[in-house]
Amino acid sequence: MKITFRWYGESDRITLNQIRQIPCVSGVVSAIYDTPVGSVWSEESIARLVGQCNAAGLECEVIESVPVHEDIKLGLPSAKRYIDAYCENIRRLAKHGVKCICYNFMPVFDWLRSDLETPLPDGSNALTYRHRTVLEMDPATSELSLPGWDESYTKEGLKALLKQYESVDEEKLWGNLQHFLEAVIPVAEAEGVKMGIHPDDPPWGIFGLPRIITGADNIKRFLSLVDSPANGITLCTGSLGVARENDLSEIAEIAKGRIPFVHMRNIKITGERDFEETAHPSCYGNVDMYAVLKKLLDDGFDGYVRPDHGRMIWGEKGRYGYGLYDRALGATYLAGLYEGIVKSKKEERK
């Protein structure tokens, strides 16, 4: 298992040298950010990214994300062109040593929160989600600022896009996902790259848009769309964990051997569809971090893990969810869990 840390490239306030000083972190998870969604990433940009990481003593084996163009999710005739570009990106990344690609298939919006700076009793602040607030938002008219969102949409562009999705229900989205996977997975398999779809965050439909990577049954269905070791999931404990019906160990069992990448963070469920992000250790939220990691390691997991969103602590200001300090604490916590689990397994064997 390798512990990694997300880095947003040269525009990130956090430097590679800072990341390198976090104990037990061996690599960076990053992407090319200067190219519009759907185009082919230049070899120069890829080589530069990998070179920068390596020069700082860090690996660059995981890309998050290679985003999927909306036309693919909508199943438009132009999807073919974007799928071809996607396949080319897989080939180019593999050539530069990338082994795992994380992506998602959420229409229009990526991860969504209703408040980006909720103060917590300890003086830190965190991202939170209140379903009622979200229901009251109209993405086509309100001034939305969402953490994981493509800011490049104009109001008109967004309205038009939402309109296009009116004819895409869950079943249509499943079909479009299958079409995408049938083209992309054989390329990934040939190139030795593992694809890990990220679950929808939160794992329920929002703004009338379908979301399908939401829980155990749907993940089972997803894995059977193309039954290949290259077709896997990114097990994100925080995304899946906010739905009470999701049992993370059960999901890990269903996806056994098909989990190349894990996002480990904790959340506290505060209402039927409400939650707040917390510090990583199990005692702060609803996710049993030990149980999830133990289950993965018992099943022979040997992929990549990263701490996920952190709170803002010690007065840090920065990219929501992606400051340095709390994520670094998360990484060392994961390293501690890992050491404990591995050593007790060895003891058991004696």
Ligand code: DNO
């Ligand atoms: C949020 C992330 C997501 C993730 C994408 C993967 O912090 O987990 O934005 O990168 O959904 O495509």
